[in-house]
Amino acid sequence: MPRRTFFSYHYVPDVWRAWNVRNSWVVRDTEEISRGFFDSSVFEASKKESDDALKKFLRNGLENTSVTCILAGTDTWNRRWVRYEIARSIIKGNGLLTVYIHGVQNAAKQTSVKGADPLAQMGLYKTERGIFLAEWKGGKWIPYSDYTLAIPEKDLRFAAPKSTSVVQLSKHYMSYDFTSQNGRKDIGGWIETAAGLVGR
Template sequence: MARKTFFSFHYAADVWRAWNVRNSWVAKPDHVDVGFFDSSVFEAARRVNEDSLKTFLRKGLENTSVTCLLTGTDTWQRRWVRYEIARSIIKGNGLLTVYIDGVKNRDGYTSKRGHDPLAQMGLYRANGSIYLAELKSGNWVRYSDYGLAIPESDLWFAAPKTNNVVQLSNHCMAYDYAQQKGHANIGGWIETAAGLAGR
């Protein structure tokens, strides 16, 4: 059975690197990506309105079991990457971070390592319910693009017990594509994320 993976990344800065990583993934047997869009499709959806883009991203995540964050310099602060992370948590997808700063762009340059996007988002408990939080200007705040409670039973990891935010990175693995031979190993990394989430 093919593993369907959603690839999340910063389009403007990292599409070339992300494309190369994605191609190494789909070249393997039984690997299918259903969440890789070129920047023109993404920008067209964004131009309509925010609700249209949110619908577009939710549809991209349909029928996927893993969300792979291809992380460059500024991926961690991109609003729509955070939305894809939030919807992946709600959906129950496995999550992993793959740093791609060491992958050369079309001009042959690598980039600076950015923060782990999964360390910029977390969960906390308030009034008996679980909510998403995001790190903004050094402070944890309730996640602004999805304010509803998340059923504890929908989480594949232990829910937080207090109002202290638990970063999503505490439950997910992170890898370096260039240094850890991602072209050969990304399939195993994605399978590990799926296994952790019971997917």
């Protein structure tokens, strides 16, 4: 059964790179195509949309997916809506992985600078009220503001944090480099690994 995967990325600078990565399964050998993934990506919505409408749009994009693949360029790590997609993926129980795409050429045949891992910029911490999301912002960890409810420990697909110290999400998920690690051939396997790590 092909894996339904949601692709999260910084639209303006990386859409060309993301398009190439998302469609890389097309060039696989015939026997590998059945293990490819369906693209359930959504783009950043119009700036005319309200925050609530955009959040609903992104939640709808995540429906019926089992893995979220963050295609990380230079500034993906600090994009608000990428962080929201990550947060909703945690809540939903999707597998997660980061794939660095800075080495993929854009339409002008240019590569870019490697950015931070978006999964290292978000984390979880525990209080007496439950488990909450945190984000790295302004040089420090702060409570995540776009989802402020506690996450039930039973809904997590990995060991829950034990204290108020933030545990980065990157501690629980894998990251890969599309260019240097032969992503065109292997991204399907990376996605399957991400799904397996959360039992999806």
